[in-house]
Amino acid sequence: MNKIRPPRVTFHQLRTLEAVVRLGSITRAAAELHLTQPTVSAQIHELQSALDTALVEPVGRGIRPTEAAQLLRATALDMFARWQRFEEDLQALHGLERGRLRIAGVTTTEYFIARWLRRYTDSHPGIDIELAVDNRDAVVRRLQQDDIELAVMMMPPDNLPLHRVPLMRNPLVLIGPAGHPWAGAHRVARTALNGQALLMREPGSGTRLATEAYLHTHGLTPTVRATLGSNEAIKHAVAAGLGLAVVSRHALAADPAHDGVALLPVVGFPIERRWLLVWRSDRRLSLAAQRFVEHVRAHPPDEPDTAAAAGA
Ligand code: PGA
Numbered sequence: 001m002n003k004i005r006p007p008r009v010t011f012h013q014l015r016t017l018e019a020v021v022r023l024g025s026i027t028r029a030a031a032e033l034h035l036t037q038p039t040v041s042a043q044i045h046e047l048q049s050a051l052d053t054a055l056v057e058p059v060g061r062g063i064r065p066t067e068a069a070q071l072l073r074a075t076a077l078d079m080f081a082r083w084q085r086f087e088e089d090l091q092a093l094h095g096l097e098r099g100r101l102r103i104a105g106v107t108t109t110e111y112f113i114a115r116w117l118r119r120y121t122d123s124h125p126g127i128d129i130e131l132a133v134d135n136r137d138a139v140v141r142r143l144q145q146d147d148i149e150l151a152v153m154m155m156p157p158d159n160l161p162l163h164r165v166p167l168m169r170n171p172l173v174l175i176g177p178a179g180h181p182w183a184g185a186h187r188v189a190r191t192a193l194n195g196q197a198l199l200m201r202e203p204g205s206g207t208r209l210a211t212e213a214y215l216h217t218h219g220l221t222p223t224v225r226a227t228l229g230s231n232e233a234i235k236h237a238v239a240a241g242l243g244l245a246v247v248s249r250h251a252l253a254a255d256p257a258h259d260g261v262a263l264l265p266v267v268g269f270p271i272e273r274r275w276l277l278v279w280r281s282d283r284r285l286s287l288a289a290q291r292f293v294e295h296v297r298a299h300p301p302d303e304p305d306t307a308a309a310a311g312a
Pocket residue numbers: 106107108134135136137153154155170201204205206207208275
């Protein structure tokens with residue numbers, strides 16, 4: 001071992017010394033460590049001989065730790081802290097072999113997240129993936145309750161300390177039934193939306209939040225005809241002529257006609273949003289999750305084709 005000399009003392013002795021110095025008493029240290037007093041005294045004597053230094057001195061009927069003992073205690077605490085980090089890393093290492101990645105994605109991510117996770121599992125075959133797909137508010141709750149470590153969403157909450165890695169674009173498009181008269185137009189004024197029947201996702205949906213923010217900003221007042229709990233239900237209802245809706249471009253086929261819908265070129269659409277990979281900055285990520293973040297940084301998910309995404 002090059003220049004580092006292994007210590008001539010043991011962790012047991014150091015643990016005892018730490019308690020003796022902290023408590024200022026052999027008797028109390030023995031009680032705390034569940035040892036006999038002679039054992040504690042013997043360990044202190046062994047330390048003193050190994051270091052050739054006095055560690056305790058008699059005072060009245062008790063003892064007082066010397067300055068050298070204080071120094072040794074501080075050194076021992078550093079070593080214990082270092083050892084603890086080693087044990088955590090070791091646990092994480094085992095965790096990576098048999099570990100679990102707990103991740104949640106907002107509803108629209110179901111169109112790509114499996115493909116995306118697949119690349120990670122290819123390089124980390126020992127990791128189980130626990131994937132939850134839910135609307136935005138439910139994903140936020142999972143983060144708050146530590147049910148998951150990582151989340152993919154476009155509108156992270158402001159009330160949690162989060163690390164954020166931007167992922168791909170998430171254009172939100174306005175759709176109507178295939179053959180809708182606006183579909184062939186070059187551009188349709190925003191105000192044409194006033195009085196139109198609109199289908200909305202359920203409260204708690206990020207898509208709904210973004211749509212409401214758009215309508216509010218421009219003072220538009222469509223009529224909300226129905227609230228539906230999924231992108232698929234929205235698409236079917238739009239195709240059936242129940243109303244117009246705002247959905248992620250990722251929720252539609254490359255040719256939206258395959259879904260029985262058309263992109264409507266109303267000014268302001270698509271609403272340009274972006275998905276983010278987020279995790280709590282006040283939590284230590286498991287090794288499985290750390291590796292996933294590294295993986296995403298090294299292999300960012302593909303951007304959708306810009307023209308198709310915009311519906312141009
Ligand atoms: P949603 O999420 O499924 O809740 O509408 C959309 C998003 O945040 O990307």
